[in-house]
Amino acid sequence: MSVSASPCPTSVIVTRLRAAGCVFAEDEAELLISTAATPAELAVMVDRRIAGLPLEHVLGWAEFCGLRVFVDPGVFVPRRRTEFLAGQAVALARPGAVVVDLCCGSGALGAAVAATVERVELYAADIDPAAVRCARRNIAAVGRVYEGDLYEPLPASLRGRIDVLVANAPYVPTDEIQLLPPEARIHEPRVALDGGSDGLDVQRRVTAAAHDWLAPGGHLLIETSERQIPHTVDAFARGGLIPRVVESDELYATVVIGTRPAG
Known part of the structure; x- marks a missing residue:
């Protein structure tokens, strides 16, 4: 399930992520929006990412070899390499x-x-x-x-x-x-x-x-x-x-x- 209508425009989320140092802000914004179930959840996820949590810990998953792998907070994030x-x-x-x-x-x-x-x-x-x-x-x-x-x-x-x-x-x-x-x-x-x-x-x-x-x-x-x-x-x-x-x-x-x- 994803957020169908967020009160926070995508451009605003991208701007906030980029200001926090996220190099791939556009891609991250899309992932956050598609993962969040509600606007409130999306807001929390964006705040956590801006606070410096790994994107995968915020999303709750990482893509690895074409699989969506659960990654809980505090767990090592599988690297693409x-x-x-x-x-x-x-x-x-x-x-x-x-x-x-x-x-x-x-x-x-x-x-x-x-x-x-x-x-x-x-x-x-x-x-x-x-x-x-x-x-x-x-x-x-x-x-x-x-x-x-x-x-x-x-x-x-x-x-x-x-x-x-x-x-x-x-x-x-x-x-x-x-x-x-x-x-x-x-x-x-x-x-x-x-x-x-x-x-x-x-x-x-x-x-x-x-x-x-x-x-x-x-x-x-x-x-x-x-x-x-x-x-x-x-x-x-x-x-x-x-x-x-x-x-x-x-x-x-x-x-x-x-x-x-x-x-």
Whole structure:
């Protein structure tokens, strides 16, 4: 449902959004108007956006890989660049594959894979209770979501069975958190952003244990930054995986894929 007749003209909303620093004010105004159910709700949404809340938190959803994914306040917003990670996971997941989304946040990655690949056996996990609640809204119909630290909450029966393990683990160095846009720095959970002193603390923990959870020939996929490639690749190799790097210039995205040797 959308607002059919707002007492506040679209031009006024655009002007207010632009004054608040919204670069794509026209597009945002259209999204807010189409999402609000009443003029009063629209006014509140515009005020929240002007106050600096991420657009996706104001709308209550984000578009990801053609899906409308619920994004609750305080939950990490899936980035467009991460659609590249999702695409790589889809390319490796055969019908009926066992797929796990670690550090799942809203569950967007798992939802994208399940929406594209038939009959996947989907599991997801996150340490943040708010993220877990949100992910359950997004993938309850196609998978299970667990609350806990990385592999700890997953069923033991998954050991050695995972075909595709995808992890959008935090990889921003601690000292660089302050350089992030306020939308992320203030309104997204620190645990979803902070990767430790060099940004790779969580990645190392994921890669170190992945071999035992992957099926022979199974794959681990992690998003990283261009400057972190050598260190991420080294972590994969130390974990007994065969690494390769794939990149998207269009999305400015880098993914390292590690394969457990079939033998």
